[in-house]
Amino acid sequence: MLWKLNKGRPLAEQICEQICLRISTGEFAPESKLPSVRETALLTGVNPNTVQRAFEMLEFKEIIYSVQGSGCYVSPDTSKAKETVNQLFYQKTLEFFGEMHSLGLSNEEIKKYVEEWKE
Amino acid sequence: MSEILTCSGLTKNYGGVWALNNVNLCLDSGKIVGLLGPNGSGKTTLIKLINGLLTPSFGSVKVDGKYIGVETKKVVAYLPDNIYLNSWMTVEQIVEYFADFYEDFRVELAFEMLRRLGISPVAKLKNLSKGNKEKVCLILVMSRNAKLYVLDEPIAGVDPAARDYVISTIINNYNPDATVLISTHLIYDIEQILDEVIFLKQGNVVLHQTVDSIREEHGKSVDELFREVFRW
Numbered sequence: 394m395l396w397k398l399n400k401g402r403p404l405a406e407q408i409c410e411q412i413c414l415r416i417s418t419g420e421f422a423p424e425s426k427l428p429s430v431r432e433t434a435l436l437t438g439v440n441p442n443t444v445q446r447a448f449e450m451l452e453f454k455e456i457i458y459s460v461q462g463s464g465c466y467v468s469p470d471t472s473k474a475k476e477t478v479n480q481l482f483y484q485k486t487l488e489f490f491g492e493m494h495s496l497g498l499s500n501e502e503i504k505k506y507v508e509e510w511k512e
Numbered sequence: 513m514s515e516i517l518t519c520s521g522l523t524k525n526y527g528g529v530w531a532l533n534n535v536n537l538c539l540d541s542g543k544i545v546g547l548l549g550p551n552g553s554g555k556t557t558l559i560k561l562i563n564g565l566l567t568p569s570f571g572s573v574k575v576d577g578k579y580i581g582v583e584t585k586k587v588v589a590y591l592p593d594n595i596y597l598n599s600w601m602t603v604e605q606i607v608e609y610f611a612d613f614y615e616d617f618r619v620e621l622a623f624e625m626l627r628r629l630g631i632s633p634v635a636k637l638k639n640l641s642k643g644n645k646e647k648v649c650l651i652l653v654m655s656r657n658a659k660l661y662v663l664d665e666p667i668a669g670v671d672p673a674a675r676d677y678v679i680s681t682i683i684n685n686y687n688p689d690a691t692v693l694i695s696t697h698l699i700y701d702i703e704q705i706l707d708e709v710i711f712l713k714q715g716n717v718v719l720h721q722t723v724d725s726i727r728e729e730h731g732k733s734v735d736e737l738f739r740e741v742f743r744w
Contacts, residue, residue, distance in 0.1 A: 400703060400733035403724040434683050438676065440544050440705045441686055443724065 396437045404439055408447035410481050413456060416467055416474040427457060427465040514576075516541045516660050516691045517562065521571030524557050524715075531557040533715040534571070541659070542688045544705055546723075546734070547695040549712030550742050555695040556593060558712070559664050562693075563590045576659055586615065589658035593665045595645050599638035603631060603648055610652050622655035625681065643670040650678060654685045661692040667701060675701050700735040709734055711741060 398407050415421045427433075430448060434441040448465055451457045456474045459465045468474075493503045517539040524532040532554045539545055549555050560566040561573050564580040575584040597606055603626060611617045626633060629647055637645060646669050653661060667675045675698070682692060682705060696702055703709075703723060711719035718741065723734055730737055 398704065400700070401727060401731060401736065403727045404704060405724055431683070435680055438679055438683070438704055440707055441683060441688075442542070442544070442707050443704075446724075 398437060398439070405443050405447040405450060408433070408437065408439065408444060409450050409456075410477060412447070412451060413474040413477040414481070416456065416471050417478045421467050423467050423469045423471055425467050426463075427467065429464055514541050515539070516576055517693070518574045518577075519558075519561075519571065522558075522561065522568055522573055523570040524554075524561060524566060525569040530715050532561070535715070535717055537710065537717060537720065539691055539693065541691055543707040544682070544686070544692045544694070546699070546702065546706040546709040547693055547712065548697075548699060548709055548734075548738055552714075553712040554715040555712055556664060557715075559590075559662055559693075559695060562660075562662055563588060587659040589653045589656040589661045591649055591653040591661075591663040591666055593668075595649060597637055597645075597649070600636060602634055602636050603640075604633040606637065606648070606652065607633070607655075610655070614656055616657040618655050618657060621685075622651055625651045625655070629677065643674060646670055647674065647678075650681065654681055657687070659690055661690060663692065663694045665696055666694060667696065667698055672701075679705055699738055700733070703734040706734070711738070713742065 396408075396411055398404055398411075412421065412427070416423075421427060427448075428436065430441050430444045433439075433444045437444070448457065448459075452459055452465070454473055454477075455468055455470075456477070457465045458468055490500075490503065498506075515538050517537065519535050519537040522532055522535040522537070523530070535554075535558065547555050547558065557566065561568060562575065562580070564585065573580055576587055578584050601609070607619060607622045607626075610622075611619050623633065626648070629644075629651075631640070631644055631648060637648065640648065646666075650663070650666055653663065667678050670678060679702065682694075686692070694702060694706075706723050708720065708722045709726070710717055726732075726734055726737055732740075
């Protein structure tokens with residue numbers, strides 16, 4: 394999975410979302426070790442301080458936990474990560490509808506396009 | 513967290529032109545800071561003042577609590593906006609030259625970075641392409657173990673793939689106790705590694721803010737905000 398970041402939103406927040414996404418898909422399994430701050434910084438091209446802040450936010454939400462001298466690990470309970478991902482999906486759906494509405498489409502019409510696309 | 517750079521009332525006048533006008537600025541250790549502004553806004557003037565290549569008309573600059581001089585030059589690694597190295601020297605000779613010149617120069621690190629970029633140590637500088645010369649200059653600067661790195665337009669002449677390399681070089685060598693000040697026009701390419709930005713406009717600091725708070729407050733990237741603030 395690629396790290397896709399949008400420069401128009403706080404990057405720390407987006408790194409949190411991307412890690413939650415990987416936890417919810419199982420790419421980062423419960424109790425497994427996360428890449429270090431520096432590795433994540435190099436992977437994403439983002440400032441290590443920003444990555445550090447994202448990790449602190451995740452730790453605060455108990456999505457990950459840190460072990461002194463070893464690194465960060467995924468919490469055994471992934472429900473909070475999944476909750477964050479659900480919020481992200483909801484947000485993206487809102488954005489999609491917002492964009493379609495701004496193009497002048499009604500909900501019925503959007504639904505029609507989604508149905509057609511499925512086939 | 514300590515203050516690495518302090519400018520108070522810093523003013524530079526070039527015979528009637530106010531290149532910098534009463535700049536008050538503090539930078540903390542451990543940050544990557546973007547120095548942004550249109551042409552002629554005073555970016556290079558500020559950088560030259562930090563390096564002691566110019567002296568202030570009024571006000572003062574301090575690095576690590578000291579006025580600019582021999583002691584501050586020991587802790588500042590400077591990448592100028594033009595190449596000043598002797599072109600008849602080989603890359604290897606230049607590395608040794610730098611190692612002689614700076615106590616904090618890490619020779620093994622310099623050769624390691626050159627190897628990774630595929631630049632031969634025995635090549636003469638004049639036989640390298642413009643982009644490769646710039647990469648050598650950046651490697652020399654980042655091989656120092658400085659407290660303040662001042663990079664004037666580090667990515668202007670290199671291709672987009674090498675820009676990514678420059679960015680990863682900065683991240684890789686980033687030391688949590690050091691501060692990196694980067695001046696550039698290519699905001700979009702570099703903004704993801706910045707902690708804070710300084711916007712200079714006609715010699716005045718018009719904005720000094722953390723980048724994530726810009727994104728939160730304005731809902732746009734630093735590049736978009738720059739285009740808005742400096743619209744003609």
